[in-house]
Amino acid sequence: MLNLNQPNTCDEIIFSSFFKSHIKALRNFLFYKFGNKDQAEDIAQEAFLKLWQNCASVPIEKAKSYIYTIANNSTLNEIAHQKVILRYEKNFANLDRTNESPEFILEEKQFQTKLLKAIENLNEKQRVAFLMHRIDKKKYSEIAETLNISVKAVEKRIHLALLSLRKEIDL
Numbered sequence: 001m002l003n004l005n006q007p008n009t010c011d012e013i014i015f016s017s018f019f020k021s022h023i024k025a026l027r028n029f030l031f032y033k034f035g036n037k038d039q040a041e042d043i044a045q046e047a048f049l050k051l052w053q054n055c056a057s058v059p060i061e062k063a064k065s066y067i068y069t070i071a072n073n074s075t076l077n078e079i080a081h082q083k084v085i086l087r088y089e090k091n092f093a094n095l096d097r098t099n100e101s102p103e104f105i106l107e108e109k110q111f112q113t114k115l116l117k118a119i120e121n122l123n124e125k126q127r128v129a130f131l132m133h134r135i136d137k138k139k140y141s142e143i144a145e146t147l148n149i150s151v152k153a154v155e156k157r158i159h160l161a162l163l164s165l166r167k168e169i170d171l
Helices: 012-034 037-053 060-093 102-121 124-134 140-147 151-169
Strands: none
Touching: 012 037, 012 060, 037 060, 060 102, 060 124, 102 124, 102 151, 124 140, 124 151, 140 151
16 A cells, blocks of 8 residues: 655655766766666666656665666666677687678578567566576576576576577578
8 A cells, every 4th residue: 555655756856866966876877887888778768767666666765776676787788799799709700601602691690680689679587597508608506696597597597588589580
């Protein structure tokens, strides 16, 4: 039940005040932690947008930890995504392509694009578990410990991610 004496996160004046008092600190936190000013700005804005979208379920006294959690997770997801791109580029940049047909190179590039898009489309829990396993080479037990979930939950997330990827890529 809504307590009328409690400040309401969905109240525009309260939200605006909260935004003004926390945006700079959140943006700086992201910049200091990850070193990219534009990305810090974008992710800070995104965190506040998610707070506004979920304002009814986030009490104002928990809003600060909410935006920091959202922002941190978004940045970690972006870093994981960049690792996929860099690892792919590293693995395929040194290949001798002189004997490959232009059609093959084009198909390979299209497949890469399709795969990255399919990974982006995974839900956050599946994507994080999948990338930790496939990119960071973490064992299921390490992922479970990091995410504070059971090994069975990790297995299920990765299994569902693989099913989704297979379906989307049509393998």
